[in-house]
Amino acid sequence: MTQLVQAxxxxxxxxxxxxxxxxxxxxxxxxxxxxNVAHGALLILVAFMTWKIWSVTGADPxxxxxxxxxxxxxxxxxxxxxxxxRISGSSPGMSVLLTFGIAITIEGILNVTAxxxxxxxxxxxxxxxxxxxxxxxxxxxxxxxxxxxxxLGLLYLVLTRTWTGRAIRATAQNASGAAxxxxxxxxxxxxxxxLGVATTGVGGSVLSVLYxxxxxxxxxxxxxxxxxxxxxxxxxxxxxxxxALVLGLAETLTATYLSLQWxxxxxxxxxxxxxxxxxxxxxxxxxxxxVIA
Amino acid sequence: MAQLHSGGxxxxxxxxxxxxxxxxxGAAVAMAVTACGSGSSGSSGGDSNGPLTIGISLxxxxxxxxxxxxxxxxxxxxxxxxNAKGGLLGRKVTLKITDDASxxxxxxxxxxxLITQDKVNLVLGTxxxxxxxxxxxxxxxxxxxYVEPAGGSPQMFTRGFKKLFFAQQAxxxxxxxxxxxxxxxxxADQRPKTAAYPTQDDPFTTPVIQxxxxxxxxxxVKTVYTTTYPADAxxxxxxxxxxxxxxxxxxxxGAVFEDGVGLIxxxxxxxxxxxxxxxxxxxxxxxxxxxxxGAKNTExxxxxxxxxxxAKTPNNDQxxxxxxxxYDNAIPAEDAADAYATAQVLQxxxxxxxxxxxxxxxxxxxxxxVQTILGPxxxxxxxxxxxxxxxxxxxxxxxxxVAPKAAATVDSAVAKTPWQ
Numbered sequence: 001m002t003q004l005v006q007a008x009x010x011x012x013x014x015x016x017x018x019x020x021x022x023x024x025x026x027x028x029x030x031x032x033x034x035x036n037v038a039h040g041a042l043l044i045l046v047a048f049m050t051w052k053i054w055s056v057t058g059a060d061p062x063x064x065x066x067x068x069x070x071x072x073x074x075x076x077x078x079x080x081x082x083x084x085x086r087i088s089g090s091s092p093g094m095s096v097l098l099t100f101g102i103a104i105t106i107e108g109i110l111n112v113t114a115x116x117x118x119x120x121x122x123x124x125x126x127x128x129x130x131x132x133x134x135x136x137x138x139x140x141x142x143x144x145x146x147x148x149x150x151x152l153g154l155l156y157l158v159l160t161r162t163w164t165g166r167a168i169r170a171t172a173q174n175a176s177g178a179a180x181x182x183x184x185x186x187x188x189x190x191x192x193x194x195l196g197v198a199t200t201g202v203g204g205s206v207l208s209v210l211y212x213x214x215x216x217x218x219x220x221x222x223x224x225x226x227x228x229x230x231x232x233x234x235x236x237x238x239x240x241x242x243x244a245l246v247l248g249l250a251e252t253l254t255a256t257y258l259s260l261q262w263x264x265x266x267x268x269x270x271x272x273x274x275x276x277x278x279x280x281x282x283x284x285x286x287x288x289x290x291v292i293a
Numbered sequence: 294m295a296q297l298h299s300g301g302x303x304x305x306x307x308x309x310x311x312x313x314x315x316x317x318x319g320a321a322v323a324m325a326v327t328a329c330g331s332g333s334s335g336s337s338g339g340d341s342n343g344p345l346t347i348g349i350s351l352x353x354x355x356x357x358x359x360x361x362x363x364x365x366x367x368x369x370x371x372x373x374x375x376n377a378k379g380g381l382l383g384r385k386v387t388l389k390i391t392d393d394a395s396x397x398x399x400x401x402x403x404x405x406x407l408i409t410q411d412k413v414n415l416v417l418g419t420x421x422x423x424x425x426x427x428x429x430x431x432x433x434x435x436x437x438x439y440v441e442p443a444g445g446s447p448q449m450f451t452r453g454f455k456k457l458f459f460a461q462q463a464x465x466x467x468x469x470x471x472x473x474x475x476x477x478x479x480x481a482d483q484r485p486k487t488a489a490y491p492t493q494d495d496p497f498t499t500p501v502i503q504x505x506x507x508x509x510x511x512x513x514v515k516t517v518y519t520t521t522y523p524a525d526a527x528x529x530x531x532x533x534x535x536x537x538x539x540x541x542x543x544x545x546x547g548a549v550f551e552d553g554v555g556l557i558x559x560x561x562x563x564x565x566x567x568x569x570x571x572x573x574x575x576x577x578x579x580x581x582x583x584x585x586x587g588a589k590n591t592e593x594x595x596x597x598x599x600x601x602x603x604a605k606t607p608n609n610d611q612x613x614x615x616x617x618x619x620y621d622n623a624i625p626a627e628d629a630a631d632a633y634a635t636a637q638v639l640q641x642x643x644x645x646x647x648x649x650x651x652x653x654x655x656x657x658x659x660x661x662x663v664q665t666i667l668g669p670x671x672x673x674x675x676x677x678x679x680x681x682x683x684x685x686x687x688x689x690x691x692x693x694x695v696a697p698k699a700a701a702t703v704d705s706a707v708a709k710t711p712w713q
Binding site: 003006007010014108111116117118119120122126127128129136138139141210211212214215216219220223224251252255256259260261263264 | 354355356358359362494520521522523525526527528530531532534535550551554555558559561562563564578581584585586587590712
């Protein structure tokens with residue numbers, strides 16, 4: 001029983017962090033139909049910046065996300081205005097190519113400036129755990145999960161309680177209708193993209209403590225995050241959360257009762273099963289073009 | 294890095310979990326190359342008085358970019374040194390290095406072009422078994438000698454190639470021999486009684502750990518836990534919990550890099566510290582490793598390795614000095630040393646046969662021992678090396694060599710300390 005509770009607790013903690021990392025990716029797709037393949041590279045970029053500041057100043061890496069988030073909001077805004085806005089209205093396939101190019105560019109810049117080495121922030125708590133009723137909860141994982149919940153909560157509030165958030169959601173649901181009531185689609189798109197990229201400010205800071213990383217680590221992360229949002233339903237925030245928790249639990253439960261070797265297979269088997277019955281993912285909205293197709 | 298078999302490095306992880314697929318793909322590529330190859334020649338083009346061109350394809354970008362970049366440094370330092378001494382066979386050495394982007398398809402294209410179009414005089418190997426597997430097939434098909442700095446997967450040497458040579462001490466299956474011998478040398482009551490064997494599903498780490506388990510079971514060490522995890526595993530708490538519950542004296546992990554750091558962190562979080570800890574290649578990564586787990590926690594960790602900066606092997610001092618001079622006083626990476634040694638092997642064959650006849654050089658290597666910065670290297674008929682790795686151990690924050698005696702940098706091994 002303790003073993004099961006331990007696996008469930010760890011799975012939820014891991015899933016919470018995955019959800020944070022996937023939230024920006026699904027937001028950007030939901031609003032703009034852009035599959036931001038550079039999301040993983042942006043996470044690694046933040047992880048590098050966080051690691052650097054931590055190693056020089058000793059500032060807590062997870063708290064540094066307070067600094068990284070506005071920085072990445074700015075990076076996202078500039079990326080959209082300077083690069084992505086030029087393919088506005090093109091097919092999602094074009095966005096994959098463009099953002100893949102951005103990912104490779106970021107990887108190359110990190111290779112040259114930061115060096116092709118593994119890094120890892122190790123604040124005092126990185127190898128410590130909370131012990132609760134015989135259950136071991138790694139402190140870094142707990143703090144990361146708390147940060148994830150805070151960000152997801154704030155994102156939810158912004159999207160549902162502010163005019164900007166409502167404009168973003170309106171544009172996601174019906175861009176033409178939103179334009180008719182006076183919402184500037186271009187401005188909203190830039191905002192949504194910047195907001196999506198801003199989430200990497202927290203995700204990357206947490207990543208820097210939890211996992212060793214190097215410039216090419218982004219390939220692993222983007223494939224994992226794409227799996228999560230496909231399972232949950234591309235464009236759905238709730239879907240990203242559920243997809244991430246399923247992945248986290250798949251990892252810990254298979255490792256406990258089978259072998260970690262099976263975890264990837266089981267996660268993708270779940271994706272296939274869900275897509276068989278719900279091609280739009282668990283929380284995905286079925287669009288008119290999907291129905292026609 | 295120690296498991297140089299694979300390419301020394303962590304970055305190789307992306308190829309793992311897919312041993313069969315790797316081999317299948319490599320075989321398919323090799324067959325494709327054979328199908329459209331230009332026939333064996335064994336000769337090489339170029340002006341016999343002009344510069345000697347050596348063709349190399351390396352993973353300078355992509356998953357293996359880290360070891361690939363280090364290999365480039367090793368090759369270039371060898372080139373600079375030999376040109377400063379008047380060149381190879383009296384000819385200035387030029388390296389023609391291309392980037393294969395860590396892709397099997399591109400590495401085949403690269404070596405085919407280097408040999409058939411650029412008509413380079415010689416080739417040197419690339420990094421990781423994944424890339425060396427198809428690349429060596431291109432060289433063999435075209436009659437070129439192929440000395441590789443990585444690629445110790447046992448499958449490399451089952452294809453009957455005559456001109457393939459792995460320029461490290463041993464293949465993956467023999468990597469743990471030196472550690473097992475060390476354990477045998479301990480009084481019976483000080484040896485581990487029980488052991489856990491977690492390993493990444495990787496074509497290089499798995500044979501090492503399987504071989505170690507077999508040898509230690511024969512020695513009476515009881516196996517209490519085994520598991521294989523995929524290359525993309527990032528969370529190791531559940532494996533650490535299972536290990537802690539089994540309480541083994543020895544944890545021997547087939548670790549590439551992140552997985553080695555990840556498992557140690559998770560064992561620290563559970564406050565479980567085994568009496569003996571062995572990891573295949575993760576500990577060979579210097580500061581990256583000690584930064585990842587905490588410098589104090591490295592104390593007593595064992596690993597196998599092909600090279601050490603303090604080794605008193607021929608030319609090692611000069612290699613280290615030149616590397617430090619060229620790269621901001623950095624300590625050379627093992628991957629750079631392996632590449633340098635690979636070039637030394639090629640150099641020895643060319644000088645001994647007084648030319649660049651590929652067949653003569655290969656025949657000479659099959660019957661001679663070559664002195665390199667890794668120590669003496671010799672090969673069997675398949676090109677598999679027949680020496681022994683070095684047993685490394687972290688002591689007082691520094692990677693040291695504890696065995697064999699001739700290469701040791703410290704008097705003896707130390708006991709592993711509890712996590713700090």
